[in-house]
Each structure stands twice: as structure tokens, then as C-alpha cells.
Amino acid sequence: MSIFSIYNTQSRDLQTVNVTGRPVHIYCCGPTVYRDAHVGNLRTFLLADLISRTLKLSGLDVLLIQNITDVGHMSEDFESEDKMLSQAKLEKVDPFEIARKYEEKFHTDLARLNIAPAKSYPRASETIPGMLSSIQTLIENGSAYVSESGSVYFSAESFPSYGAISGNRLDSLKPGHRYEYSDDGEKKFHADWALWKSAGNRSEMVWDSPWGRGFPGWHIECTAMSLDLLHSHVDIHVGGIDLRFPHHENERAQSNSIIGSEAVDLWVHGEHLLFEGRKMSKSANNVVLVEDLISQGLDPLSLRLALMENRYRSQMDLTWDSLRAANSTLNRWRSAMANWGSSETIGFDSEIHSALLADLDTPRALLRLRAVEKDQLLTPMQKREIFNYADQVFVLDLKRVVEVKPLTSEQSALLESRATARANKNWGESDRIRDLLARDGIVVSDNPEGQSWAWSN
RNA sequence: GGUCGGAUGGCCGAGAGGCGAGGCAAGGGACUGCAAAUCCCUCUACACGGGUUCAAAUCCCGUUCCGACCUCCA
Numbered sequence: 001m002s003i004f005s006i007y008n009t010q011s012r013d014l015q016t017v018n019v020t021g022r023p024v025h026i027y028c029c030g031p032t033v034y035r036d037a038h039v040g041n042l043r044t045f046l047l048a049d050l051i052s053r054t055l056k057l058s059g060l061d062v063l064l065i066q067n068i069t070d071v072g073h074m075s076e077d078f079e080s081e082d083k084m085l086s087q088a089k090l091e092k093v094d095p096f097e098i099a100r101k102y103e104e105k106f107h108t109d110l111a112r113l114n115i116a117p118a119k120s121y122p123r124a125s126e127t128i129p130g131m132l133s134s135i136q137t138l139i140e141n142g143s144a145y146v147s148e149s150g151s152v153y154f155s156a157e158s159f160p161s162y163g164a165i166s167g168n169r170l171d172s173l174k175p176g177h178r179y180e181y182s183d184d185g186e187k188k189f190h191a192d193w194a195l196w197k198s199a200g201n202r203s204e205m206v207w208d209s210p211w212g213r214g215f216p217g218w219h220i221e222c223t224a225m226s227l228d229l230l231h232s233h234v235d236i237h238v239g240g241i242d243l244r245f246p247h248h249e250n251e252r253a254q255s256n257s258i259i260g261s262e263a264v265d266l267w268v269h270g271e272h273l274l275f276e277g278r279k280m281s282k283s284a285n286n287v288v289l290v291e292d293l294i295s296q297g298l299d300p301l302s303l304r305l306a307l308m309e310n311r312y313r314s315q316m317d318l319t320w321d322s323l324r325a326a327n328s329t330l331n332r333w334r335s336a337m338a339n340w341g342s343s344e345t346i347g348f349d350s351e352i353h354s355a356l357l358a359d360l361d362t363p364r365a366l367l368r369l370r371a372v373e374k375d376q377l378l379t380p381m382q383k384r385e386i387f388n389y390a391d392q393v394f395v396l397d398l399k400r401v402v403e404v405k406p407l408t409s410e411q412s413a414l415l416e417s418r419a420t421a422r423a424n425k426n427w428g429e430s431d432r433i434r435d436l437l438a439r440d441g442i443v444v445s446d447n448p449e450g451q452s453w454a455w456s457n
Numbered sequence: 458g459g460u461c462g463g464a465u466g467g468c469c470g471a472g473a474g475g476c477g478a479g480g481c482a483a484g485g486g487a488c489u490g491c492a493a494a495u496c497c498c499u500c501u502a503c504a505c506g507g508g509u510u511c512a513a514a515u516c517c518c519g520u521u522c523c524g525a526c527c528u529c530c531a
Contacts, residue, residue: 012461029531037531044531083529167460168527193528218529240531245460250528270531271462272524279525309480310470315463315524322469325481363471367479427490434492445493454494 004055004357006236007313009244009267010165014359017235017266023061025230026052027264029222029239029247030121032069033102034087037109038287039303039318040273040280041240046304047270047312047360048238049115053393054356065229066118067221068106070099070125071205085204095205096125109290112300114395122225124216128207130224131216134258135195135209143257147186150198150212156191159253165267166245193250195220219250227255227263234264241269273307274317293323301396302327308362308394330396333387336373337398340384346392347385356393365390405455411440418444419451 008015017024028048031037037045045066052062070084088095103123110117124131135152138144143158156162156170163169170191194217199206206213226234239248248267255263272279275286290300306326310316349372355364372378372386391398407415414433421429434444441456 009461031531032529041531047531163460166526169459171459191528241461242526242530245526246528247530272531274524280531313462314470317469319469319481321481325469329480361471363479367471370479422490425490431491438493443493445495446489446491447494448488452494 004051004058004060006051006266006268006359008265009269015266017055017060019060019235023063024055025233025235026062026064027222027226027230027234027237028064028066028118029243030066030068031102031106032083033099033106034083035102036289036291037102037106038280038289039275039293042109042113042115042290042303043273043307043312043316044238044240044270045110045115046113046307047268048118050308050312050356050360050362050393051236051238051268052116053395054360057353057356057393063230064118065225066121067225068099068103068121068123069218069221070096070103070123071215071221082202082205085202088204099123099125112290112294113304114301114397120229122229124221125205127221127224127228128216130228131220132196132209134220134224134227134254135216137258138195138254141257143254144195145188146211147198149186149200150196150209150214151186151194152196152211153187153192154195154250154254154257155189156193156253157189159257161256162191162253163249165252166249168245168249193217193219193246195254219247220254222247222251223254223258226251227258232259232263236266236268237264238268238270241271244269270312271315274315276317276319288318296320296323298323298327299330302330305330305366305394305396308366311363312360331402333369333373333396333398334400334402337384337387338401340380340387343381343384343388345385345388347382347389349386349389352386352390362394365393369394407442407453411437411442415444415451415453422446422451 003016003018005014005016007013019025026048028045030045031041048064048066052064055062084095084099088098091098103121107117135144138154139146139152142155144152144154146152196209196211196216197214198211199213199215202215206215226237237248244267252264274280275288280287290303293300293303302323303326306318306322307316309322309326349368351368352365355361355368358364369387369390372383375383378386387398414437418430418433418437421427421433437444437453438456442453443456444451444453446452
């Protein structure tokens with residue numbers, strides 16, 4: 001059996017996934033649910049999906065866990081306001097209502113992109129006891145300390161291999177370099193971080209703890225959840241490149257300090273998505289949501305295809321052009337599939353299989369699919385069966401029969417009069433009607449068998 | 458200042474010592490009453506300077522430029 005290999009940020013090398021006798025444990029850092037997930041966020045969630053599906057293609061079981069951060073995690077800095085709480089103030093509702101609303105939308109977006117649901121989506125707010133016991137363990141074994149105000153900090157120096165994922169060294173993280181470092185005076189060392197932050201003057205989203213009322217630090221939720229739900233061992237940990245430091249570095253220090261060994265085998269990071277040449281951000285005003293694609297008349301799966309045209313490890317510039325290109329490819333493939341018959345058999349293609357196994361080389365797999373489409377030595381049935389095979393991972397709904405919105409009676413009448421005009425070689429009238437229909441988004445074309453029509457989107 | 462990646466045709470992007478991916482756009486042709494769709498063809502590139510080699514986009518050294526991260530971030 002061929003083996004899946006993928007790039008491990010920590011070892012800076014391709015690493016194979018060798019798991020037998022149990023499911024592959026995957027943990028993917030999920031959304032902070034204070035706003036809509038944009039298409040860049042979705043690129044990372046798609047990455048976890050592609051990994052899971054490729055492993056399944058190779059006959060492995062997968063246990064995927066993805067957290068929902070519904071507790072503000074601006075705990076390092078009291079000056080900036082917590083995102084969840086400030087959004088709640090803005091929308092004038094209970095912060096948990098905000099969280100549930102965006103959590104719901106997150107699931108909707110995943111479904112639109114055919115991203116298979118994880119086994120579970122633990123919420124930070126419902127994992128407080130687990131976090132408290134993780135923190136307790138860290139205090140007991142000397143990895144963490146309690147401050148005067150009742151906050152708990154992780155001691156970075158207690159973890160000798162700190163920095164292994166990101167390449168950062170503790171002395172390079174000293175204040176005085178480019179970033180602005182602020183300290184509330186409670187940390188013993190500049191690189192320490194909060195595991196638990198005392199409530200201060202906060203009254204919402206705070207919990208009781210052995211150290212007083214407060215709220216958890218951002219990094220501890222992933223430690224608590226992954227150790228608990230994945231039985232203290234993560235085979236593949238997935239997240240966006242920006243989480244490499246500090247989030248994953250800190251999570252690793254916490255998890256390893258609790259279990260006394262390496263908790264994660266493989267750290268996989270997805271690169272960022274740019275849109276029209278710039279990083280997607282509110283200030284650049286180029287945040288794109290799945291809804292925006294839909295309102296442009298694009299199939300959301302054209303995003304899935306467009307994202308797969310690039311490797312997950314390279315920064316990618318998404319444009320409306322590339323989305324439209326993907327959308328028309330999708331339409332072309334679906335109608336080709338319909339023309340190739342109705343076989344439900346799942347074929348096999350070794351090139352596609354090996355491309356996916358080789359560090360998720362989706363561009364090469366798609367290239368092969370295009371070659372299959374054009375290959376004159378393959379029968380239509382063979383083509384369809386190879387497409388069926390590929391669609392287990394691509395999940396572009398290639399078998400979907402393009403459903404056609406019915407015409408209004410006026411539009412049907414126009415089509416009929418055009419056919420009559422054409423029969424009479426009344427070209428002027430025929431073209432006039434064609435223009436009329438085009439305004440309704442109906443494209444008319446003439447074939448030897450007569451005229452046919454289609455919706456332009 | 459530290460760390461991690463990049464630079465390929467009009468644009469987006471694979472490729473990682475020899476055979477010039479693919480897509481989009483553009484131009485030409487076939488088909489058509491004219492179109493559309495489709496098919497065929499065309500446009501032939503690897504930041505710069507050295508080096509290694511029979512052979513470099515690919516390896517090595519140097520240079521320039523670009524992006525990401527450095528305590529909010531997918």
C-alpha cells in the first residue's frame with residue numbers, strides 16, 4: 001500500500017503517516033466565532049478535509065476534531081478589547097448568541113464547500129473543566145506559576161525545546177526588536193504566556209477557578225481538547241501558517257509538558273490566501289465570503305476547485321478571474337460526465353492517487369484529470385469512472401446533473417417565435433429575439449439539429 | 458534585529474539537472490446566415506552576477522527585490 005506523506009513544519013521535511021490498527025488522529029484549529037469565516041479561513045479547513053479524504057482513499061480511518069473558539073482570547077493584552085465581547089456590544093446581544101450565530105454560519109460554509117464534518121466540534125466555553133485540570137497539572141509539575149492577581153502563566157524557560165516549530169529562540173523574542181512588547185508586570189519572563197487570566201473588571205464570559213474568577217488563555221483550549229478527545233496523541237495537527245507562532249509553539253509546550261512526551265507527530269500549516277494581490281483583511285476591504293461567490297452566480301464548489309489548483313504550501317492569489325475559470329471548468333466537467341453515461345462504478349487512476357499521496361499535490365492531480373478528459377484512448381465509461389474516483393477527494397459533485405431553472409411561458413414563447421423566424425430565414429427577427437433572451441440571461445445557440453439554450457451562469 | 462518562504466511568458470501558476478505542464482486572456486482558423494458554444498493552431502518564459510557540469514529554470518556562492526511571522530489572525 002502506498003503511503004501518504006506531507007510536509008512537517010517542525011522537521012522541515014516530508015514525513016509519512018504510518019498509523020495502523022486505529023484511526024489517524026487529526027486536530028484542526030477551528031474558527032473564532034465572532035464573525036463570518038472568509039474564503040481564506042476556509043482554505044485551511046479545506047486542507048484538513050483534503051488530508052482526511054486522501055487518507056480514507058488509502059483505506060485509513062480518520063478521527064478529526066476541530067475546536068470552536070467561543071471564548072475571547074485577547075488575554076495577553078488587557079488594553080485591546082476582547083473580540084467576542086466587543087462584537088456582542090456592537091450587535092447588542094449576549095456574547096454567546098453571537099458565538100452560536102457565527103458557529104452556525106461556519107457549518108453552513110463548510111457544507112457549501114463539501115468539507116466533511118469533523119467527528120466533533122468542542123466549544124471552548126464547554127471545555128473549561130478540562131482546561132482547568134490541564135492548568136492544574138502544569139502548575140503541579142512546575143511548568144506554570146500563579147501570579148498575585150490570580151492569573152496563571154506558563155514558564156517558557158521550563159520547556160527546553162521551545163521554538164522547535166517556528167525556529168524562534170527565546171532570546172530573539174526579547175523586547176526591543178520590531179514588535180511592541182508590553183508587560184503588565186506579572187510575568188516572570190518576557191516569553192511566558194497566560195494560561196488563565198484573572199477576570200479583573202470583566203463580568204461576562206468569566207468562570208470560577210481554583211485561582212479565582214477569570215477566563216482561559218487562547219492556547220490552552222487546543223491542548224485540553226486534543227489531549228482529551230484524541231487520547232493524548234495527535235498524528236496530524238493542521239492550522240494556518242500564522243498560527244505556527246505563537247499559538248502552536250505554545251500549545252506544543254503545554255501539551256508536551258503535560259504528557260511528558262511529544263504530543264503531535266506532524267505539524268501541517270496552510271499558507272495564506274491573498275485576494276486580488278493583497279492579504280485579505282478588513283482594512284484592505286477585500287474580505288470575500290462564500291455568500292459573495294454565490295451572489296456573483298458562482299457555484300461555491302468553484303472555490304474548492306480554485307483552491308485545489310494551487311498547492312496548500314504556497315501563498316495563493318485568488319482572483320475573480322480564477323474563480324470564474326474554475327466555475328466554467330466545473331460546468332464543463334459536469335456536462336461531460338453526463339455525456340459519458342451513468343456508471344456509478346468508482347474506477348482507479350494511479351497518477352491521481354500518487355499525486356495526492358505526495359504531499360497533497362492537487363494541481364498535478366487536476367492536471368491528470370484534464371488529460372483524462374481529452375484522452376482519446378479511454379472510453380467514455382472509463383473517463384466517467386476515473387472522474388468518479390477523483391471526486392472522492394475533490395468532491396466537486398461532478399456527477400451532479402446541472403439542474404435547469406425552468407423558463408417562463410414568455411421566454412418559451414420567444415424561443416418558439418425565434419425558431420419560426422429562423423425557419424423562414426428571417427435573420428433580423430431571430431437576432432432581435434436572441435438579444436432579448438440574452439438580457440434574461442439565456443444564451444441561445446444554433447446547432448445542425450436546431451436551436452438550443454442555456455442559462456449563462 | 459530574529460525566523461520562514463518566494464522571484465517562471467500579457468496574467469495565474471506547475472516543474473526541481475537533458476524531453477519547454479496546465480489554466481485564463483489575446484490573436485488566427487474550422488463550424489455558423491451572423492453569433493455563441495466547441496474543436497484546431499499561434500504567442501515559448503524561468504530576477505541579476507558568478508560558479509559546478511557534456512548539459513542549469515532546477516545544484517553551489519553572491520546580489521537585488523518581494524511576501525509571511527516575531528505575542529489578535531486560517
